[in-house]
Amino acid sequence: MPVKDLHAHPFDEGTITKLEIFENYAKEWLPTFIMSYPNKDLWMFDFFAGTGKDQNGVAGTPIRLLQQVKSQAGNIFNQKCKINICLNELDENKFNSMQICCDEFVHSNNELLRLYDKYLFLHYRNGDFAELFPKTLDTIKENPSLLFLDQNGMKFLADKYIMNLESLPHTDFLYFLSSSYVLRFGNTPEFQTNLRLDMEKIKENPYKYVHKNILEQLKNKLPNDSDLKLYPFTIKKGANIYGIIFGAKHPLAVDKFLKTAWNKNNINGEANFDIDEDNKKCQLTIFGEKPLTKIEGFQQRLRELILNGDIKTNREAYDYTISQGHIDKHAAEEISKMKKEGLIDFEGRTPLVNYEQTYKNKRIITFQVIKK
Numbered sequence: 001m002p003v004k005d006l007h008a009h010p011f012d013e014g015t016i017t018k019l020e021i022f023e024n025y026a027k028e029w030l031p032t033f034i035m036s037y038p039n040k041d042l043w044m045f046d047f048f049a050g051t052g053k054d055q056n057g058v059a060g061t062p063i064r065l066l067q068q069v070k071s072q073a074g075n076i077f078n079q080k081c082k083i084n085i086c087l088n089e090l091d092e093n094k095f096n097s098m099q100i101c102c103d104e105f106v107h108s109n110n111e112l113l114r115l116y117d118k119y120l121f122l123h124y125r126n127g128d129f130a131e132l133f134p135k136t137l138d139t140i141k142e143n144p145s146l147l148f149l150d151q152n153g154m155k156f157l158a159d160k161y162i163m164n165l166e167s168l169p170h171t172d173f174l175y176f177l178s179s180s181y182v183l184r185f186g187n188t189p190e191f192q193t194n195l196r197l198d199m200e201k202i203k204e205n206p207y208k209y210v211h212k213n214i215l216e217q218l219k220n221k222l223p224n225d226s227d228l229k230l231y232p233f234t235i236k237k238g239a240n241i242y243g244i245i246f247g248a249k250h251p252l253a254v255d256k257f258l259k260t261a262w263n264k265n266n267i268n269g270e271a272n273f274d275i276d277e278d279n280k281k282c283q284l285t286i287f288g289e290k291p292l293t294k295i296e297g298f299q300q301r302l303r304e305l306i307l308n309g310d311i312k313t314n315r316e317a318y319d320y321t322i323s324q325g326h327i328d329k330h331a332a333e334e335i336s337k338m339k340k341e342g343l344i345d346f347e348g349r350t351p352l353v354n355y356e357q358t359y360k361n362k363r364i365i366t367f368q369v370i371k372k
């Protein structure tokens with residue numbers, strides 16, 4: 001299968017979107033874990049690290065991780081956390097460039113130099129992910145870990161990898177895949193033996209939804225009682241569709257990812273373009289009714305669930321919100337509006353539909369329905 005070599009060209013806009021999402025998530029992840037796990041080892045794995053930067057010197061994933069460690073240097077010293085970064089690249093030339101690039105970066109940043117070998121450990125690997133991953137599983141299981149799987153193509157989406165990730169307790173992962181390849185090669189025996197997907201079902205929907213549809217099928221493969229939550233972010237690059245799959249078990253991790261994704265696109269929080277044509281819906285009227293945008297549709301469903309008593313508390317509303325791929329702000333706006341309209345009542349001024357109040361402070365309030 002022909003795979004474009006990213007590093008032979010400057011990073012394109014789609015690649016930059018991917019890198020920014022990876023980096024922005026690391027920016028949220030690091031301080032949360034540093035503050036939650038003093039004196040502990042934290043691990044970040046960049047399994048497909050590339051060369052470190054592109055032709056024009058634009059930072060790739062390894063340098064972006066180091067930049068985030070640098071910005072947390074004060075907290076790392078205070079909390080005495082050991083930050084371990086495993087940087088793996090299969091191609092020997094790229095591996096050498098990446099190692100030089102990262103070493104230079106560490107040596108030209110005083111904050112990193114001060115951390116180096118005491119609170120910052122770089123573990124370079126020049127291997128095949130297929131061999132390295134099983135060897136690292138114990139470390140991943142034993143320590144809070146963030147995994148970047150920035151593969152070309154889709155090879156490492158095979159069932160066995162997804163099931164391994166499913167079994168990990170404190171692990172968040174960002175998985176990149178070329179969804180267009182899945183569409184093109186998914187029916188070949190090579191892929192069907194490793195990754196069984198219903199290609200006909202995927203093809204029933206418009207091409208732009210291919211990444212989202214792959215993710216729906218992956219969700220169906222998870223055990224019924226799995227706590228793992230998966231979310232898509234579709235990236236269109238020219239005629240091709242790529243995407244990120246984010247996975248985590250902890251609601252705080254999901255909260256952070258969803259905020260990262262909605263920051264990138266405040267229309268849908270799930271693509272680098274207007275995937276559901278919400279901008280058009282703002283102008284359209286069908287038989288006197290305006291079609292609902294993604295946010296409006298969610299808010300209407302939430303309203304109905306509260307009014308018919310299926311959602312009774314701020315915690316239930318928050319769980320529903322993140323399960324639907326929305327952020328707390330969308331829910332809080334609607335619930336406040338319902339109170340103003342005299343439909344519901346609750347204690348206090350704001351509905352407290354956020355992670356802080358529901359999970360951290362365990363402040364649970366009940367919504368009383370006044371009028372339906």
Ligand SMILES: C[S@@+](CC[C@H](N)C(=O)[O-])C[C@H]1O[C@@H](n2cnc3c(N)ncnc32)[C@H](O)[C@@H]1O
Binds near residue numbers: 048051091152
């Ligand atoms: C999409 S690029 C990664 C880009 C990189 N994260 C960056 O930010 O520049 C994928 C990389 O994975 C490497 N690669 C391909 N197969 C691999 C394997 N089986 N194990 C590890 N690395 C592999 C490729 O050489 C390529 O550099």
